[in-house]
Amino acid sequence: MNKYLTALKNKVCSVCVDSDHDGICRLSEHEVCAVEKYHSQIVEVVHSVDSEDLQEYISALRKNICTLHCRMNEENNYCYLREDANCALDRHFPLIIETIQQVDKYDLSVQ
Numbered sequence: 001m002n003k004y005l006t007a008l009k010n011k012v013c014s015v016c017v018d019s020d021h022d023g024i025c026r027l028s029e030h031e032v033c034a035v036e037k038y039h040s041q042i043v044e045v046v047h048s049v050d051s052e053d054l055q056e057y058i059s060a061l062r063k064n065i066c067t068l069h070c071r072m073n074e075e076n077n078y079c080y081l082r083e084d085a086n087c088a089l090d091r092h093f094p095l096i097i098e099t100i101q102q103v104d105k106y107d108l109s110v111q
C-alpha cells in the first residue's frame with residue numbers, strides 16, 4: 001500500500017460511517033469505496049490545485065474523477081451516490097485533502 005493510501009485509511013476509515021469501531025471497513029465484497037479505488041487519481045487532483053478555496057478542489061474532483069472515471073452525468077452533474085451521501089470520497093473530501101497535504105508535509109506514513 002502506498003503512503004497516501006495508508007494515511008487515508010488511517011484518517012478517513014476511522015471516522016467513516018461505513019467502518020466498525022476499529023476503523024475496519026464494513027463494505028461487502030460487492031461494494032467499492034471510491035477513496036480506495038481512485039486513491040492515485042485523488043492524490044493527483046489534490047496536487048493539481050494550490051488554493052485556500054475548497055471549491056477549486058471540488059471542481060477538480062468532479063472533472064477529473066467523478067466525470068472521467070466514475071459515474072457522474074456530465075450533462076447535469078448528477079451522481080445518485082453523492083445525492084444519497086453514499087460516497088465516502090465525497091463525504092470526506094476536505095479530510096482527504098488535508099490528509100494528503102499532511103503526508104506531503106510530514107510524511108505521515110513513517111509515523
Ligand code: SF4
Nearest residue numbers: 013016019025033088
Ligand atoms: S467506505 Fe472507504 S473510507 Fe469508508 S471505511 Fe470503507 S474503505 Fe474506509
Ligand code: SF4
Nearest residue numbers: 066070071072079087
Ligand atoms: S461523488 Fe459519485 S461520481 Fe464522484 S466519486 Fe463519488 S460515486 Fe463517483
